[in-house]
Amino acid sequence: MRAMIRADEYRDAGVLRGLTQHMEAAAGVRRAVAMMGAPRNLEVLRKMGLAPDYWPVPPKPCDLVVVAQADDEDAVVEAMRRADAWLAARPPAGALVAQGTPLDDAPRTLAQALARQPEAHFALVSVPGAFAAREARRALEQGLSVMVTSDGVSEDDEASLKALADTRGLLVLGPDCGAAILDGVPLGFAGAVRRGDIGVVAASGTGLVELASLIHRLGGGVSHAVGAGDRDLAEAIGGRTTLAALDRLAGDPATKTLVLLARGGSRAVLLRAAERAAAAGRPVVAHLVGATDGLPAVPGVSWATSIADAARRACELSGVTAPPWETAALVRPDYAPAQRWLRGLYVGGTLCAEAVARCRGLAPLSSNLGLDGVTHSARFRMPGHHLLDLGDEGYTRGRTHPVLDPSLRVDAMYNAANDEAVAVLLFDVVAGPETEPVEALRAALTAVRERSRARGGEIAMVAAVAGTDDDPQRRCAVVAALEALGVTVMPDHVTAVEAALALLPGGEEGR
Amino acid sequence: MRRDDEYEQDVYGTFGVRAGVVVLGLEVLAESPRAAGVPVVVVAWEPPAGGDERLARIVAGLL
């Protein structure tokens, strides 16, 4: 193993991912990691067992740390050489002389960017969380609405940003909003969706993508899909983005039906949002993830029982009725006696929350989502039914979000493959523009099937795929590839959860 | 009498995205809007104060 520190060389997460992929392509290299030398990243490195026992010169946050683990000395030297060459071919922003390579002329500040493109009205902020609020504030001060994909923004900062946005008539999407579709333009990992008259305001990323792609697959279309952020409906935030987005949609003649997809937050704020949506004079479908009933009636608002149900209702209100999905009958495998538990491995928090809500009848039940009545655990493995949101802040320190970088989920899947107590593996797949879902998971899913069979049983694998056939990775191709690996793919997420529950040993009666 | 921002919404869309987008952070986020025909400028972003969060807060407080 070898570590290299490159002093004062900042590279963003996307570049670092490309670097590690390049290094890992070398023969004999088992693992390569590249991170900036901030304390929390070094901690991640240490937990991964890839930090040297002692740093001769401790890395600083502005230093780039590159670590390679390989079979032998030659391979590790080669990995570092590849890293040097790869980085040298891509001079960082501050490089002055690049020895013959044309220097990148990119603007280095927002002010310079706006001097280049004064018409810009929107900013996409994906910088590390500690700095995201400041960049978002600057963008707002310059009159741009902002989508913040970064997580790790404090609630106070979020409240302050959204208050500022309100005074300016601007919007803040997020934070931790990985996907949106605005003015027909997909942003983040949102894929291509038919343009239509259904306007969506959702808490965040995967829920928004699931909802929008279901609308498309049912034959409907989306005018806009706004990601308001998971905490927007909290009392402290007051639903500012949700309300502002609903007002904008109300002012858009092309939007004729509204969908409000909420997650957590304050009941009072949710109702205020539902009422505001209804006041827009369009039919409204609303859903609180995990809530199947018990919500007060709001005139003009129809409460859905799941994300999939919300999509169907919205399409019907839009004049599009699609037949129910066809699904093949489920086949429960011959489990080994030790197999008992459901393991959920999610990249999307909203979908994980929907799953946990459906699984409340199971015991013992744990998750890393902090939900009442559910044991909290962020470990990969638990003695019981366990559902993990791998996109949670606790996991994303120092690494790219699992929607874009599957390596964390792959690790978690191998853990499940080796766990004799797992009976059913449930996971979400987003077939979006930057994602490479099946190829990255292929080896891990094969391991899940083969290792469980070698133990005399089998792990049933169930998945839902969010996306459309219009995406570059066509949903139908992703589904086919997963099915070829033995995964049962259900047409939408809530059906996948129901299928997973039905497949547990003892089925409906076994809970 | 319509407000200025209402006229703007006609030209630039309901959310102003089509007028142009500035990307701060992951360069990969420029791809989708560019493919949709939106002018995008990517800022070669680096963290303030060399990534030292405490110092960055101090600097922000002085500005």
Added chain:
Amino acid sequence: MRLAERIDLANAEAARRLTASRARWVDVRPLRDVVLDLGAYELTHGGPPLLWREMGGAQRGAVLAAVLYEGWARTPAEARGMLDRAEVSLRPNHHAGGVGTGAGVGSPTMPVCVVEERGVADRQGTLSWAPLAPAGVDAGAHDAATLARRRRWREAIAPALGRAVAARGGLDVDAVVARALHMGDELVHRTGASTALAVAALAPALTAAGLDGDALRELVEGLTEGEGFFGALALAAAKLACDGAQVEDSTVVTAMSRNGVRCGVRLAGTGERWFTAPAPTVKGRLRDGYDDADAGRDLGDSALAEAAGLGAFALAGAPALHARLGTRNADGLRVTRDMAEVTVARHPRYTLPALDFAGAPVGIDARRVLDTGILPVIGATIEHREAGHGPIGAGLARFPRECFTAAIEHFADARGIR
């Protein structure tokens, strides 16, 4: 008023004072006539404070040569002995009211140009200085011929130059700088136009200075050979401007300097304190026969020019310099454009035709340096690791972030912010 606003106002005032400064070259004198508290066995050097035992390469060579030049020792070994026994004291140029390029070593009898403040009201009459050596002399050389030439310059030539300048009533350095910027100079590495303008302005006075033909020729050659003469004057003018910009609560940079071991920065609001970091090795274009391994660490006071809006900050106006630095026109435009992001003002008189006569960016704000991550760019001469080679190349470099970090930490800490 919030602290941030106080700082903004202080910075505006510091920049105003920086740009209001107008230097006039008034004389050429031995250093000890200008620095009245200079010790009998005291030398000055470029960069922040440094001990003899820490000095390396070009600076070590220049100090040794100065000891011999002053006649304090007869052989290099004797000179080294004196220095090792601390019989010679050392002071940064900056602490003696002056500046020097390269190793920047000054000694008591060494001729220096003297410039006087004529712009900022409450600093009228304040002086600064920079050593004036004949062109083509390596400061670290201590062979007999070089020392003889330097002594001749000191005894016969420099005093005549001083008389000529005084007889003329001095020379408006500020005006020459402004004009030379329109002629492709950046006043640090490209000084051909400013040198030509100055010599042309002085020509009548030079011919009336009472020198015989040989001496006059030697003087003119010493001023014009290598075209670098005006650099000393521009730097001394920058020293006047920056020293006059002390304003409480200001985060404007009033000095950037290197001594081959450390580089340091001063702020307008933190007085004389240096904020230092290890001096980097500059990468750039080297003369034939030299490679990166030969380069010494960065050296000299010339970065003060950038603090005053010249040098690399005016690079957009000096495209011919790129051949020497190993850069291209687009780089120069970008550097000037980027420096505008971290400076407080644009100079009212130093304008750049290539940017439609926009003023040179001036008044580096240390807060903005840290906030944007854009480190100030300087043009640097690359000296050899060892004495005796003279400069081996030139390039662009960034002043280390650590200096600005230390400066802002101190500034904030002094105001109770941690």
